Amino acid sequence: MKKIDLHIHTIPSSVSDSHFDFDISKLKEYVSTMGIDGIAITNHNVFDKNQYLTIKAMLVDITVFPGIEVDLCNGHILVITDELDIDDFDKRTNMVTSNIHTATDSLDLPTFESIFTDLSKYLLIPHYDKKPHIPKDVILKLGEHITAGEVNSPKKFIYCRKDKNSLVPVYFSDGRFTSAIHDFQPRQTFIEVGDLSVHALKEALKDRQKVALDGSDKNLIDINTGELKISSGLSVVLGRRS
Incomplete structure (x- = not known):
């Protein structure tokens, strides 16, 4: 099993993000502390090649x-x-960046397809049970290129994993790593895959049995930075006396 977080922000968007000061040392600490095998740098409507190469060289x-x-x-x-x-x-x-100028701007599907002409070579993961979600008709139009969808809670992950009519769920941090962060949350996905490549991930994400919230037991959920594990089949109250 590989532990992945494919939704990480390192540059604040001028039109859709609150400002933050990215700290590469904090990202390194996050990866080490949480035992992560792979990440993706996914800033809003922008890709900074030089920054990406710097981060890759550091990790x-x-x-x-x-x-x-x-x-x-x-x-x-x-x-x-x-x-x-x-x-x-x-x-x-x-080309994406040149089309987004305000917080309300959004590509339509023909423009998106004209930019990323060969969708088969990308891993595409829409917001699914997470706001702002991609409309279902758009997911249907993207067809075989979409197999997995991002959710925003362990509960939704478990629900989608059990529902054969839903996309295969993934759960990521959507993190912005600054020096002010002191605790890391277990918002990653374990995936049963041999090597970490886009092709391998795409194949694995066709099978909902190959994703989990825990690396050893698919029915457990990590909490408290992964130090505690609880069962998805139980109701648990955490408090001073417990």
């Missing part, structure tokens, strides 16, 4: 994917590629 022990979070049809979708595609990806993401 030599894990896989770091180039990515972007695109405003599409008034929802958000992660577009992730392999490092070997970085130069072409840089050109295409620049």
Whole structure:
């Protein structure tokens, strides 16, 4: 099992983010503390090639994917590629940036498809049970290119994993790593895959049995920075006396 977080922000968007000061040392601490095998850098409507290469050079022990979070049809979708595609990806993401000028701007599907012309080579993960979500008709139009969807809680992850009619769920941090962060939350996904590549992840994410919230037992949920585990089949009250 590989532990992944494919939704990480390192640059504040001028139109959709509150300002934050990214701290690479805090990202390194997060990866080490949480035992993460792979991440993706996915800033809102922008990809900074030079910053990506700097981060990758600092995190030599894990896989770091180039990515972007695109405003599409008034929802958000992660577009992730392999490092070997970085130069072409840089050109295409620049076109995304040039189309987004205000907080209400969003690409329509034809524009998105005209920018990322060969969708088969990307890992596409829409906001699914998470706001702002990609409309269901857009997911249907993207067809075989979409197999997994991002959710915003362990409860929704478990629900979608059990529902054969839903997309395969993934759960990520959506993190912005600054020096002010002291505690890391267990908002990652374990995936049963041999190597970390876009192709391998796409194949694995076709099977809901290959994703979990815990690396050893698919029915457990990590809490308290992963130090405690609880069962998804129980109601648990945590407090001073417990």
